[in-house]
Amino acid sequence: MQRNERPVVDTEAGSVRGTVEDGVAAFRGIPYAASPVGDRRFAAPAPHPAWPGVRDAGRPGPSVPQSPSRLEAVMGRRTPDWDEDGCLTLNVWTPALPADASARGALPVLVWFHGGGFTSGSGGWDWYDGRNLAAAGGIVVVTANYRLGPLGFLHLPELGIDNLGVQDQAAVLGWVRRNIAAFGGDPGSVTAGGQSAGAFSALHLAVSPVTGRHVHRVVAQSGPFGLAPQDPGEATAHARRYLGLLGLPGPCGGAGLLAALRAVPAGRLLAAYQQLSRDVSRPGGVAPPMYPVLGAFGVPVPWQRAVADGRLDGKQLLTGTTRDEMTAFFASDPRIRALTTDQARSLAAQEAHDGAVRYDRTAARLPATGNVTPGDVLTELVTELLFRDETLALAGHHAAAGNGTYVYEFAYSPADGPARLGATHCVELPFLFTTFDAYRGSPMLGRVTAEVRALGEAFSRAIAAFVATGRPGTGPWRPYVPGDPATVRHFGRHTR
Numbered sequence: 001m002q003r004n005e006r007p008v009v010d011t012e013a014g015s016v017r018g019t020v021e022d023g024v025a026a027f028r029g030i031p032y033a034a035s036p037v038g039d040r041r042f043a044a045p046a047p048h049p050a051w052p053g054v055r056d057a058g059r060p061g062p063s064v065p066q067s068p069s070r071l072e073a074v075m076g077r078r079t080p081d082w083d084e085d086g087c088l089t090l091n092v093w094t095p096a097l098p099a100d101a102s103a104r105g106a107l108p109v110l111v112w113f114h115g116g117g118f119t120s121g122s123g124g125w126d127w128y129d130g131r132n133l134a135a136a137g138g139i140v141v142v143t144a145n146y147r148l149g150p151l152g153f154l155h156l157p158e159l160g161i162d163n164l165g166v167q168d169q170a171a172v173l174g175w176v177r178r179n180i181a182a183f184g185g186d187p188g189s190v191t192a193g194g195q196s197a198g199a200f201s202a203l204h205l206a207v208s209p210v211t212g213r214h215v216h217r218v219v220a221q222s223g224p225f226g227l228a229p230q231d232p233g234e235a236t237a238h239a240r241r242y243l244g245l246l247g248l249p250g251p252c253g254g255a256g257l258l259a260a261l262r263a264v265p266a267g268r269l270l271a272a273y274q275q276l277s278r279d280v281s282r283p284g285g286v287a288p289p290m291y292p293v294l295g296a297f298g299v300p301v302p303w304q305r306a307v308a309d310g311r312l313d314g315k316q317l318l319t320g321t322t323r324d325e326m327t328a329f330f331a332s333d334p335r336i337r338a339l340t341t342d343q344a345r346s347l348a349a350q351e352a353h354d355g356a357v358r359y360d361r362t363a364a365r366l367p368a369t370g371n372v373t374p375g376d377v378l379t380e381l382v383t384e385l386l387f388r389d390e391t392l393a394l395a396g397h398h399a400a401a402g403n404g405t406y407v408y409e410f411a412y413s414p415a416d417g418p419a420r421l422g423a424t425h426c427v428e429l430p431f432l433f434t435t436f437d438a439y440r441g442s443p444m445l446g447r448v449t450a451e452v453r454a455l456g457e458a459f460s461r462a463i464a465a466f467v468a469t470g471r472p473g474t475g476p477w478r479p480y481v482p483g484d485p486a487t488v489r490h491f492g493r494h495t496r
Helices: 098-104 131-137 149-153 164-183 197-207 232-246 251-263 266-280 303-308 341-351 355-365 374-400 429-433 450-469
Strands: 008-011 014-017 019-021 024-031 054-056 089-094 107-113 140-144 185-195 217-221 316-322 405-410 488-491
Touching: 008 164, 024 131, 089 131, 089 164, 107 164, 107 197, 107 450, 131 140, 131 429, 131 450, 140 164, 149 164, 149 266, 164 185, 164 197, 185 197, 185 450, 197 217, 197 303, 217 450, 232 266, 303 374, 316 374, 316 450, 341 355, 341 374, 355 374, 374 405, 429 450, 450 488
Parallel strands: 014 054, 107 140, 107 185, 185 217, 217 316, 316 405, 405 488
Antiparallel strands: 008 014, 019 024, 024 089, 089 140
16 A cells, blocks of 8 residues: 555555545445446346556445435435446545554454345445544444345345345455455454444354354444344245236246346336335334345354354454334334324234233333323334344343353433434444534434534444454443343433
């Protein structure tokens, strides 16, 4: 790497020219796989062709094709920036220029995957700019795109269409293993991290027989670990229904079907997926119609089985949730707000075998005021079932096996935030990356005060320290002890 304001690094496919911002070198929009268009659409990721000369890496690549996120109501709107051509890219932030690397040694690496329900998101968005996080702990930060929705998770294994989004994520880890040393990173010290769908991905990548040996630590933020990988039967049914919406023959169409799928404009693929989402939606349900399928590439067994089999052993784990995860999905849903107690109990029973009983227990535990609605009770219960319970179960099993484990709850909620939103799903993201200015107008963040910025610095430094050392700094964060709430680190106001 040349040490200047436009540093150049040599990668396996060619040289890239980045930028330097506040002492951190940024390289954006680096292709890690060939563009998934033409015959590469609905195919496994392939190496990107070499390019001549030096490729400009000053800007992120386009997002993968996607519709607007259902979380825009809490995170803020994004201007569509997708383009199927050239979308499989990643971004690298490194504080270790070559002259520094020889003196300091290679730096630990965080490979962080965005959330978005396997339906939306981009590693190139300014929300996830890794400059401050890299500087906070002297680490290399990598973010990446992976195919989403039908382009990433349509399930037609007889045509080789098999967890393509997971295959993209595996390709990212492969690229990091082969190339990150040139950016000052240590391929022998890689943390897989992510939030929501990204946390689901990071955990499964860490325990997968395909990728697990290349992951040394895990950061799992708001992982929906109560959601099992998609059942193959359901995935097949949704694929058939999707093909019907497109007016295409069923899976028996063979090569002709594959050619037809590749000929459909991306916008039409997205429109049909939106229709499928509406068709299969139900009150209280949050699973997208297509997401990683059990038994397909990279997900041979549920994470519970893999962890019980010891596939996470020896790797440090940092995981946590926000206090009010499900308000992002339920607070503005009129179907949830209109529920009666009997209807809410019935939905709870669909979520768990003892859901109705747990609903009653949750209702008794919440503040006894006239403002608590059946929808509020269901929101709290589903937060527990989908996020909190299984996060603590994962952490408890891992800690009991003698592995370094740290747990947090993020409890910040803006004083000027919308009613019933609280510390909602995704609220910790601007604090992790300390990218507050990128969330202007975000209801979940509210007004950015000096106190808010200080909380961001504390959270960001703790996560970066964990990536660097396996421990979140030297402050009050103790290793997790199963069943001991005092070993859960709380960030932000903790009022319940």
